[in-house]
Amino acid sequence: MIRVVVVDDQTLVRHGIRTLLDIADVDVVGEADDGRSALEVIAATTPEVILLDLRMPRFDGIWTLRELAERGIEIPVLVLTTFDDDSLVLDALRAGARGYLLKDVTVEQLTRAVHTLADGGTLIAPSITDRMLRAIRSGPTPDGAGTHQIQELTEREREVLRLMAEGYSNREIAEALFLAEGTVKNHVSTILVKLGARDRTNAVLRALHQGILR
Template sequence: MIRVVVVDDEALVRSGFEMILNAFDGIQVVATAEGAGAADAIRRERPDVVLLDIRMPDVDGLTVLREVQKLPAPPTVAMLTTFDTDEYVLTALRSGATGFLLKDTEPEQLAQLVRTLAAGGVVMSPKASRALLRGHPGAGAPQDADVARVKLLSDRERDVLVLIAEGLSNVDIGARVHLSAGTVKDHVSSILAKLRVAGRVQAALLAERAGLLGDDGGDAARGQGC
């Protein structure tokens, strides 16, 4: 059972997400909360996945994200937004979020994205991820420092990095390149260490900046079903 906490300042959004996700087998919304009570709910319920509104009037999503990241075993966090080019999303991704999704995501897609997050994948809205990446300072031409870091990777690690940027979990990557999930996990750990990044989203962003994904290489860190 995938345990989910939904954090949003609007009661209608919280109840809507709870109703949708609880209708699917293997997913249970164990708590919903506004910003002020979010960190306590997450500590209490120990969810696998948190869907966290990025803009809230009392305690904003970035503040909650920072508190969650301090937990001994933080859950996977995806940011919720109504804006497909929200200027705070990139900050959230750099701060440890594992992706973001729009609040008007279709119900079937929402369930699949939660499963992708729980399986170790990353999710982003495809139409927004390029805009976000191109909109941050230093986007555009490949960055020399990022290119140099990517050159530290083996050919196999570069292949795995591209698949990480496609939002695939370790199991899915293994199926694509004919490796066990354990071997893929070892490759991912090596990639993160060589690139000096904290997580898969940061690795995907670096791959994009380094020009590894190409113009038609798919939206960086896009989630399955987005």
């Protein structure tokens, strides 16, 4: 079972998510009502995925994402919120979120998202993907993209990058392209270096901004 921590300021929402995930054989090992308490719970429970709301009093979701990055905590974060504002989506992704879903998702969609992130993939709600892409292309340059010389990707690396953008994990990419998982990991590492990206999500953002992905 995948170990998950749920961070949301509403007790009823946290308990509801726990109940749904328990049915889906996902182990909720901790809960927190804001970012500061989340850091304590995460340190004590070492989850594999963090479910994070954005709008919380005191220490909100963006603060939490930035603090996790500052502390070098690389546990994948799935933002689960009622807000689909473009600027919030981009802020969350740029701060390190690996997934972004709205709270109207089904249990199956939420469970799949948890498994996708635990396997190393990324996932963004289809309902906001088109708007997010437009915002990326017309908005500010992703962090550092303007100062890094983008190196040309091979056709195979582009194939891997396209599947990364669709939320595929390394294992799923390997199966789709008939490659060894170790080979896919090497391709992903090379892609990050060539794009000057700190992680998979940042690589996709930069590739979109540069027009490598369409």
